[in-house]
Amino acid sequence: MKNIKDVESEIISEFEAFDDWTDKYNYIIKDLGSSIPEIETEYKQPKYLIKGCQAQVWLHASYKDGKVFFTADSDAQITKGIISLLLRVLSERTPDEILNADLKFIDDIGLKEHLSPTRANGLTNMIKQIKLYAMAFKTKEKKA
Amino acid sequence: MSIDIKKIREEFPVLDQAINNKPFVYLDNAATTQKPKAVIKRLVDYYEKENSNIHRGEHFLSRKATEAYENSRNYVQSFINADNSHEVIFTSGTTESINLVASSFCKKFLNQGDEVLISAMEHHSNIVPWQIACDENKAHLKIIPINQKGELKLDEFHKMLNDKIKIIAINHISNSLGTINPVKEIIEAAHKKNIPVLLDGAQAMSHIKVDVKELDCDFYCFSGHKVYGPMGVGVLYGKEKWLNKMPPYQSGGEMISEVTFKKTTFNNLPFKFEAGTPNVADVLALKESLIFMSSLNYNDIQKHENDLKEYLTNNLKQLDKIKFIGTSSKKTSVVSFIFEDIHPSDTGIILDNMGIAVRTGHHCTQPIMDFYKIPGTVRASMAIYNTKEDIDRLIEGLKFVRKMFS
Ligand SMILES: Cc1ncc(COP(=O)(O)O)c(C=O)c1O
Numbered sequence: 001m002k003n004i005k006d007v008e009s010e011i012i013s014e015f016e017a018f019d020d021w022t023d024k025y026n027y028i029i030k031d032l033g034s035s036i037p038e039i040e041t042e043y044k045q046p047k048y049l050i051k052g053c054q055a056q057v058w059l060h061a062s063y064k065d066g067k068v069f070f071t072a073d074s075d076a077q078i079t080k081g082i083i084s085l086l087l088r089v090l091s092e093r094t095p096d097e098i099l100n101a102d103l104k105f106i107d108d109i110g111l112k113e114h115l116s117p118t119r120a121n122g123l124t125n126m127i128k129q130i131k132l133y134a135m136a137f138k139t140k141e142k143k144a
Numbered sequence: 145m146s147i148d149i150k151k152i153r154e155e156f157p158v159l160d161q162a163i164n165n166k167p168f169v170y171l172d173n174a175a176t177t178q179k180p181k182a183v184i185k186r187l188v189d190y191y192e193k194e195n196s197n198i199h200r201g202e203h204f205l206s207r208k209a210t211e212a213y214e215n216s217r218n219y220v221q222s223f224i225n226a227d228n229s230h231e232v233i234f235t236s237g238t239t240e241s242i243n244l245v246a247s248s249f250c251k252k253f254l255n256q257g258d259e260v261l262i263s264a265m266e267h268h269s270n271i272v273p274w275q276i277a278c279d280e281n282k283a284h285l286k287i288i289p290i291n292q293k294g295e296l297k298l299d300e301f302h303k304m305l306n307d308k309i310k311i312i313a314i315n316h317i318s319n320s321l322g323t324i325n326p327v328k329e330i331i332e333a334a335h336k337k338n339i340p341v342l343l344d345g346a347q348a349m350s351h352i353k354v355d356v357k358e359l360d361c362d363f364y365c366f367s368g369h370k371v372y373g374p375m376g377v378g379v380l381y382g383k384e385k386w387l388n389k390m391p392p393y394q395s396g397g398e399m400i401s402e403v404t405f406k407k408t409t410f411n412n413l414p415f416k417f418e419a420g421t422p423n424v425a426d427v428l429a430l431k432e433s434l435i436f437m438s439s440l441n442y443n444d445i446q447k448h449e450n451d452l453k454e455y456l457t458n459n460l461k462q463l464d465k466i467k468f469i470g471t472s473s474k475k476t477s478v479v480s481f482i483f484e485d486i487h488p489s490d491t492g493i494i495l496d497n498m499g500i501a502v503r504t505g506h507h508c509t510q511p512i513m514d515f516y517k518i519p520g521t522v523r524a525s526m527a528i529y530n531t532k533e534d535i536d537r538l539i540e541g542l543k544f545v546r547k548m549f550s
């Protein structure tokens with residue numbers, strides 16, 4: 001499997017191909033949105049909702065063979081597409097990989113405004129939650 | 145006489161810019177209005193030529209700043225037609241004005257088992273302070289319900305009135321629905337039971353004439369930044385008879401008359417409620433924004449803004465699957481809507497990329513969104529400098545949104 005940096009470079013070159021913002025958002029909406037590792041219906045409940053998002057975002061994590069697997073969904077298309085990108089980078093990684101990821105690529109592909117710590121935006125909370133899961137699995141493993 | 149919008153636009157430097165190579169369209173005026181040059185100039189002038197602490201120094205600049213500050217107070221007094229200038233308290237904004245009353249009034253007048261009455265269409269700023277005050281005093285918060293059009297159910301209100309209610313706090317105009325509430329009727333009914341009424345006027349000042357004497361409200365709150373003034377300053381108008389009975393809100397310098405370690409006696413109104421060094425520059429600039437308002441005529445403002453609202457509403461009706469949120473016939477130029485099949489956040493992001501600023505989300509009124517069972521709305525709110533071209537751009541943007549999500 002490719003490491004985080006490789007996947008990030010791959011994404012950056014994908015986005016370099018777009019001439020303007022419409023192509024970019026079309027890709028996020030149409031392609032990325034549908035390729036999200038979709039959350040199982042049983043987890044699509046308030047307990048798995050991320051707080052502080054304008055859109056609803058559900059996130060579920062499981063831990064297998066030293067790696068964290070994420071599934072997610074959102075009721076907003078663009079949010080869903082961006083989450084799909086994040087999970088492409090961060091799912092099926094070890095807790096340490098997740099915790100060390102700086103996610104600078106979001107900036108490189110011109111989506112930084114979606115991660116700005118404004119009150120309406122929940123993607124920052126989503127990333128925080130992803131890292132919290134990684135931290136929790138790491139701690140649990142140490143104890144075991 | 146009608147107004148020259150082009151000329152007015154020239155007074156607002158921020159409007160003259162491009163975003164993503166498109167002229168900037170600002171339709172988020174209910175969040176904050178832009179500032180005319182005179183307001184900006186006043187801020188700069190103060191810091192360049194007059195900066196000094198007020199009510200303290202005996203030197204020239206301090207006297208000058210104090211005089212200007214009190215001048216601003218007098219201007220606000222006459223602008224809202226208050227009886228006395230000491231009934232005008234400067235705060236940091238509507239939120240602080242409401243908190244001041246919720247905290248100070250309730251400390252004195254709210255007891256166990258009493259009630260505070262608000263409505264189902266309040267901004268969080270006019271919910272949470274009362275929730276806290278009710279918690280602290282073991283009182284109950286009661287809510288006037290609304291109908292599907294986004295209007296207060298007045299018959300319910302009249303039925304809810306009872307002697308346990310110690311204060312009623314409602315918005316003059318709703319920020320997410322645009323509804324202009326029948327506050328005079330509410331105040332009259334409340335006063336028959338000797339219940340004071342606080343009006344949250346954050347959304348009213350830039351659209352309609354506010355005359356506190358005519359309204360006969362007991363408290364009126366507004367923010368400078370929503371009436372073409374600076375951020376960080378606002379007003380609490382309160383009737384003298386209430387303000388005199390209320391304990392101080394914050395304490396410190398300015399608000400005292402004598403301090404020893406044994407006992408402090410408090411200063412008179414308005415200083416009792418203005419502890420610490422005030423926001424002098426913004427208070428002075430607030431006056432400039434009200435002068436700007438005075439240079440216009442409310443009939444012209446309403447005609448222009450109402451035309452824009454009608455124009456937008458009619459154009460929106462041509463689009464597929466649009467649902468309006470807030471359809472009262474008594475509305476300001478706030479148009480809240482959703483595409484039934486597109487999340488407001490998605491709509492907002494695409495519009496943003498097209499250089500069109502609207503607000504999407506719950507607009508700090510989550511209970512309203514729960515009432516309509518929607519995640520939020522797209523809200524376009526117009527001000528005096530908006531034009532039909534702005535609306536055309538928004539409609540063009542929305543058509544593009546439709547295309548992207550189909
Ligand atoms: C109706 C209403 N009340 C209160 C407020 C709070 O105003 P501020 O944030 O300026 O204190 C707002 C601002 O959005 C509002 O629209």
